[in-house]
Amino acid sequence: MEREDFDRIEQAARRRERIRSAVTYVLLALWALIVLFPFYWMILTSVKSYSAYNAEYVPRLFTLAPTMQNYADAFTAVPLGRYFLNTAVFTVLTTGLMLLVIVLAAYAFARLSFPGKDATFTFLLSLMMIPNELVIITNFVTITDWGLRNTFLGLILPSVTSVFYIYLLKENFEQIPEELYKAAKVDGTSDFKYLWKVMLPICSPTIVTITILKVIECWNSYVWPRLITDEPTRFLVSNGIQEIRENGFGRENIPAMMAAVVVVSFPLIVLFLLFHKKIMEGVSRGGTKG
Amino acid sequence: MKIVLQELTKRYPNQNKKIKEDVVAVDHFTFEIPDGKLIGLLGPSGCGKSTTLNMICGLEKPTSGRIFFGEDDVTDLPPENRGVGMVFQSYALYPHLTVEQNIMFPLENFKGKDKLTREQMKERAKKAADLVQIGELLERRPKELSGGQQQRVAIARALVKEPRVLLLDEPLSNLDARLRLQTREEIRRIQRETGVTTVFVTHDQEEAMSISDWIIVMKQGVVQQIGWPQEVYDKPVNLFVASFLGTPPINVFRARAEGGKLYIGGAAVLDVPGVPDGDVTAAIRPEGFIPCEDGPLVCGRRAVETMGRDTSVVATHPDFVREEIRTIVPSGTRVDAYAPTVSFALRPEKTHLFDPETGERIPFGEETGHE
Numbered sequence: 001m002e003r004e005d006f007d008r009i010e011q012a013a014r015r016r017e018r019i020r021s022a023v024t025y026v027l028l029a030l031w032a033l034i035v036l037f038p039f040y041w042m043i044l045t046s047v048k049s050y051s052a053y054n055a056e057y058v059p060r061l062f063t064l065a066p067t068m069q070n071y072a073d074a075f076t077a078v079p080l081g082r083y084f085l086n087t088a089v090f091t092v093l094t095t096g097l098m099l100l101v102i103v104l105a106a107y108a109f110a111r112l113s114f115p116g117k118d119a120t121f122t123f124l125l126s127l128m129m130i131p132n133e134l135v136i137i138t139n140f141v142t143i144t145d146w147g148l149r150n151t152f153l154g155l156i157l158p159s160v161t162s163v164f165y166i167y168l169l170k171e172n173f174e175q176i177p178e179e180l181y182k183a184a185k186v187d188g189t190s191d192f193k194y195l196w197k198v199m200l201p202i203c204s205p206t207i208v209t210i211t212i213l214k215v216i217e218c219w220n221s222y223v224w225p226r227l228i229t230d231e232p233t234r235f236l237v238s239n240g241i242q243e244i245r246e247n248g249f250g251r252e253n254i255p256a257m258m259a260a261v262v263v264v265s266f267p268l269i270v271l272f273l274l275f276h277k278k279i280m281e282g283v284s285r286g287g288t289k290g
Numbered sequence: 291m292k293i294v295l296q297e298l299t300k301r302y303p304n305q306n307k308k309i310k311e312d313v314v315a316v317d318h319f320t321f322e323i324p325d326g327k328l329i330g331l332l333g334p335s336g337c338g339k340s341t342t343l344n345m346i347c348g349l350e351k352p353t354s355g356r357i358f359f360g361e362d363d364v365t366d367l368p369p370e371n372r373g374v375g376m377v378f379q380s381y382a383l384y385p386h387l388t389v390e391q392n393i394m395f396p397l398e399n400f401k402g403k404d405k406l407t408r409e410q411m412k413e414r415a416k417k418a419a420d421l422v423q424i425g426e427l428l429e430r431r432p433k434e435l436s437g438g439q440q441q442r443v444a445i446a447r448a449l450v451k452e453p454r455v456l457l458l459d460e461p462l463s464n465l466d467a468r469l470r471l472q473t474r475e476e477i478r479r480i481q482r483e484t485g486v487t488t489v490f491v492t493h494d495q496e497e498a499m500s501i502s503d504w505i506i507v508m509k510q511g512v513v514q515q516i517g518w519p520q521e522v523y524d525k526p527v528n529l530f531v532a533s534f535l536g537t538p539p540i541n542v543f544r545a546r547a548e549g550g551k552l553y554i555g556g557a558a559v560l561d562v563p564g565v566p567d568g569d570v571t572a573a574i575r576p577e578g579f580i581p582c583e584d585g586p587l588v589c590g591r592r593a594v595e596t597m598g599r600d601t602s603v604v605a606t607h608p609d610f611v612r613e614e615i616r617t618i619v620p621s622g623t624r625v626d627a628y629a630p631t632v633s634f635a636l637r638p639e640k641t642h643l644f645d646p647e648t649g650e651r652i653p654f655g656e657e658t659g660h661e
């Protein structure tokens with residue numbers, strides 16, 4: 001083949017490659033725009049003044065006079081701080097309790113042997129088939145019967161366990177070689193210390209992931225808190241926002257509500273950015289050959 | 291610390307529910323391991339080596355029988371009160387801890403008056419690490435180490451408690467051939483330096499023979515023979531032990547004894563005074579064959595393989611129980627490479643006779659007092 005032909009073909013290939021990556025980037029950029037637009041809209045609206053917002057017949061895509069007034073309103077007009085505190089307490093307690101429950105349960109299913117272990121576990125797994133909506137009704141009746149409406153206990157109790165996370169953690173625990181346990185036993189390690197010092201650290205990526213997912217779930221939970229609380233002193237942020245929209249300002253104040261939404265989303269975004277790496281990084285699983 | 295095993299037995303209920311009979315993993319194991327010796331526990335896969343070791347260290351409870359360390363009966367003690375260090379086949383290092391933390395882990399469980407300060411622990415970990423020559427690797431994690439280095443960490447972790455007994459369960463099986471050779475020397479050196487009574491499990495006979503003071507050969511939970519390596523090699527008590535030790539393996543023939551002579555395929559091949567007449571199994575070590583023109587054992591010649599130090603003559607014989615006879619002759623020996631047959635004389639000390647039914651050793655010659 002001629003040298004020129006070769007060059008020509010190579011150039012053509014390179015051109016095609018360049019076009020392909022250009023198209024890919026354009027599409028990805030478009031997608032990013034679509035995904036990020038609601039965020040932008042939320043922040044944009046939250047810095048528009050109430051009058052400016054209402055004056056816009058067709059909402060504008062930018063503002064020339066940003067204001068922080070809405071943020072001040074969000075905290076003063078309704079007890080947003082209170083809701084925040086409630087949510088924080090709710091999230092920490094629920095996540096903490098759930099971790100305790102699922103770690104112990106997963107340990108039992110993975111390491112102990114007791115009669116009916118497999119049957120119990122299969123039964124637990126089959127519970128995952130029942131749709132959440134059905135469970136909510138019975139939970140509501142139970143919690144109401146126990147007189148736990150408008151209490152933290154009532155809020156927390158239904159979500160202190162998760163079959164799926166037990167399953168996940170149990171699988172993880174079972175990956176740990178039996179010989180580690182024997183080695184620990186020869187050295188006089190108690191079962192509890194083995195769980196705490198060996199199993200949990202080895203499974204820490206899973207634990208971190210579960211914790212983050214649970215925190216997000218708690219922070220965003222809406223239906224259950226909505227059902228079980230009707231006193232504003234027990235509201236969580238999600239209900240709080242609804243409350244703001246409906247009657248927090250004596251009128252519908254969309255910019256202030258958006259400000260509240262920004263404030264409420266902020267911790268989650270920070271959390272995600274902080275732990276994003278941690279999940280990826282993972283703890284080494286090597287060290288045991290064979 | 292000497293270890294005494296008395297009628298040690300372990301039965302497991304059969305996993306297959308249809309078979310009522312228990313699996314006997316270890317069957318009436320009785321032995322006294324002298325203080326400061328290295329014992330090689332040898333046998334094929336599934337013969338109960340790990341089970342024996344686990345009973346000595348306390349991970350398994352014996353079904354019956356007793357275990358003594360020195361004068362103390364430790365049968366009912368949990369592992370941590372026995373003062374044993376154990377090295378597992380897969381090393382079982384904690385992947386999330388550094389080498390130093392791994393070695394220190396056993397020390398953290400000391401309670402009461404034995405409790406150590408952080409400094410003392412670090413000091414002892416350092417000492418143990420230096421003993422196995424990994425002093426520079428203390429900050430690494432197990433996955434950043436080679437197999438041989440992980441192995442050393444495991445040994446250091448077993449030694450850091452200054453155990454009375456060190457148990458090693460196939461510690462070399464994950465290493466490549468060269469590292470194995472090197473590491474087994476290392477284990478021998480460490481054992482000598484510390485003087486700790488050691489039980490070393492392996493299914494590699496060469497490994498066991500090369501480093502042990504004593505070897506114990508097991509088969510299906512039953513101890514076959516106990517002795518120092520050369521003795522077990524030279525005087526196997528039964529066909530199993532004879533076949534299990536030695537590479538290339540011993541050559542087994544169907545044979546007959548009559549009038550104090552051993553006949554293989556009709557030819558009288560060796561004087562065996564003191565053997566009662568009848569069928570016998572003759573097992574001859576590869577180095578027990580002497581090629582010579584008028585040798586009584588005439589075999590078909592297959593191949594002559596030169597291996598440098600010595601030469602291997604591969605031959606066949608109708609009364610041989612397997613495919614081909616492997617002999618090892620000194621490399622200077624002239625073997626006619628074209629003749630269809632090759633003749634051998636036999637060395638009596640390399641020839642062993644066994645009962646064809648029971649496989650028990652039949653002594654002859656000097657052993658029985660005959661000349």
Ligand SMILES: Nc1ncnc2c1ncn2[C@@H]1O[C@H](COP(=O)(O)OP(=O)(O)OP(=O)(O)O)[C@@H](O)[C@H]1O
Nearest residue numbers: 302303313315334335336337338339340341342493
């Ligand atoms: N937990 C158990 N339940 C039932 N049978 C068992 C159990 N552990 C071991 N066995 C049986 O006991 C016998 C001895 O097992 P052991 O692990 O001691 O063998 P081993 O000599 O260490 O073999 P390998 O060289 O393969 O490690 C085997 O037949 C095995 O199937």
Ligand SMILES: [Mg+2]
Nearest residue numbers: 339340341459
């Ligand atoms: Mg084993």
